[in-house]
Amino acid sequence: MSDRPVTGRADAARPAGTSCRHGPVPHTKTAVPAVPATSLARETLVAALDDAVAHRPVTMVCAPAGYGKTSLLAGWVAANGPGTAWVSADRRDNEPQRLFCTLARAIRRHRRVPDGNGLHGWCRRGGDAVGSVAAFVDAVEELPWRIVLVLDDVHEISDPSVWHGIETVIRYQPANLRLVLSSRADPPLPLARLRLRGDLAELRAGDLRFAEPEADALLRRAGVTLDAGQLTRLVERTAGWAAGLRMAARSLRRDPDRSDLLDEFAANERSVAAFLVEEVLAGVSEGTGELLRAISVCAEVSPRLAAALSGRPDAGSVLADLEREGAFVARIGTQEPRYRLHPMLRCFLYGDLRRHRPDDVGRLHATAAAGLAGEGLVSEALDEAAQCDDAALLGRLLVRYGPALLLRGAGDAVHRALETADRDPCLRGDPHLSLVAAVAHLQSGRPGPADVAASVPADVGVDGVLRTLLRSALALSRGGEPADVCDAARVGRPELQAWAWLNRGWIALTDRRVDPAREALRTAERLATEHGLYGILAHVEPAQGAAAWLAGDYGAAAAAHEARDRGTEPGPDVSLVLHRLVGAFFELVRAEPDAARRSIGAAAGVDLTGHPVLAYLVEVVTGTAGMDGGDRAAGLLRLRRARMALGATPVPAQVAAVGAVAEAGGAVSAGDDSGAREAADWLRERVGPSAEVALIRAWTAGVPVGVPGADGAGDPAVLPMLTEVHGRVHDIGLALSAERRTHAFELLHAALRAAEPIHLIRPFVVADPRIARLLVEHAGGFGSLEPFGLAIRHAVLGAGRSAGDGGVRLTSREREVLGHLAAMRSLEELAAALGVSVNTVKTHVRSVYAKLGVHTRRGALAEARQRGLVDVPAGDVRVPHPRRMRHADLDAAHDATDG
Known part of the structure; x- marks a missing residue:
């Protein structure tokens, strides 16, 4: 307090013979307003106020009229106890002595002030304003308790001397004083300095809005x-x-x-109108009111657009002042300011404009459309143009900006504008607009009406590149002959250039030239990303997924599919089928046949007459999902018929391999080795010698596969990852049949490592059931691959077995024994804990093993955890690595001490 103005005690500062120059303070000014019964207790805001007052000297609640500032603070004060004083400011407080008299009275009203404190007799005090403020600060500092002082409606105070007094209190604020200011607009206080010092907490309109x-x-x-x-x-x-x-x-x-x-x-609504007129518009001039009506045609305006709409060059300054005053005007952005009226104020003003000046509405919308287009806000410009009376303006904007908006994925405004244009006889049938409409239909997956526009003659001046791309896209969607743009790199507009590269990628894919297709699609993706062409990306990503899948790059295919799933799905055309096929493939390999069927079903409406390869893949996925879903005979029959329907149609090697491996696997499971060999012969005719052909023949002959295509050994793999995992899983079954359990565990670990990158579960699910048992018995022994192993166990055994008793009835003593086994106690420790002999414990352990169908402690714990009978983390079931074991049998080594 050493830098406070020196005035001494309050009594010494009052010259003799002075008296209070204002009238008595009304009781209502220091009474906390009653909280309406219908008010809602806003616990989050109350907690924010508690935190603010506890840690900041000054708290400001600032929002326009009607945001519930007073109700919030009144409810908070009611819950805060007698240490909070309240003052409702009004225009009579534009005199320092009167305001500080009111503050002193509020403090005395809400808590007993000790005798002799300077707050007593304040209203009889005279003297200069500076001395009064200093005396007030001294008196508050002497109080033996903390006081919270709420000053509501401070926007009613306009006198600079009063604000100087409040600023002085804040500058020399005693440690036991907390100020809470409520206002419709920022008060003339050094708020920036307070924020910088960390002395100011704020609740604003955004905080007070009701979610x-x-x-x-x-x-x-x-x-x-x-x-x-x-x-x-x-x-x-x-x-x-x-x-x-x-x-x-x-x-x-x-x-x-x-x-x-x-x-x-x-x-x-009359009540809304009355409130807005009385509380918001009453304080603005007639000219400002007209400005607000003019800009109400737009959701938001820049200063330049506001000036064009209102005819006032100073419109930006006026809006900035209104925003600072809290007059339901919000500033959007920091660099280039834009202003937005509160939705209800805008709705009221626009309704008033339509009622009293209907002839101006269309002109203002046209002005707004031109201004927004000039600012690059084309979607908003189209919406404004659709509401004006200028059909020619709407047509020009649609032709100029419509295709670019559609290819950027922002086509909603284009569709709305096209509907308006179609109702106007001056625009209906215009060939330029027909082309825009064709692109809109194609982007939304309704290519039917696009036929008319695609046949628009070249002599009408319509963009030739756009027409070519449109015709090519239509041909691709229906199995026709696509048309390439001669030099995609030289197409001028970025949206057409990106589309041209996408078109080139599709053409390469249809010709089964996978590497050129991927290169063209990468270029299309780069251009689309650089220029925000999300409508192009919606078609690039499924094409990339298909190309990566055809190249055997499953990691890239999965990434492309997942990226597509986060965006907007393409319309019902070939793009959608490819997207769904890639997704269904990954759902199948992840052992989700029902999901795969749903994925394919969503694309059922697409005509694939001209796409026999895609039609075959759809049948492969559907048939495989049927086999995995339990209808093996029907699924296998579907696969065979689809293969025969292909005839001599050339197909990519990867497509042939997927179909042949799926069909052969189903045939082997059904005991039809001759059917499997038939699929292998068909595949060899299509792709020549391959690891997939060797895999199928190993299945039918019951001989090991090894690692297909590894280190130059054997024939190359068309589907490297899938074929490797199938081969390893087959060899695991053979190792188990030969009682080579350690070798089987090594193979299992390698198979998990190969399958984990794309969550390849299906080969384990359709394999020898003993492999699932091996997964259970060695749970916890797969290190970082353990979560993937758990996913496979759930897929094989069914996650539903983790509830209740898991289908196993254990006695209470057996459950107790199982719990001790989970704690990794020895049999001697277990016997001591139960108070029985070791032989009795062994009898219980053997009974538990028999009921669970296992022979080892590890197997018992893994199975019990799987069935929900014991709660033990996977990592707690410890299994040494096979190469560090001395015993040939892993189980015998671990369970020797269990007898």
């Missing part, structure tokens, strides 16, 4: 229940404004037609 759960609770308290869609619309239209929600609740109780009311609530 949907709070809005729902508020409406229900008022007796109104809305469905989810209605609630979302209301919160969007009110922007979570508390007053708007309360007024809507009153109207919704009266009006049974909620749909119409929600759409026109702000424009027609």
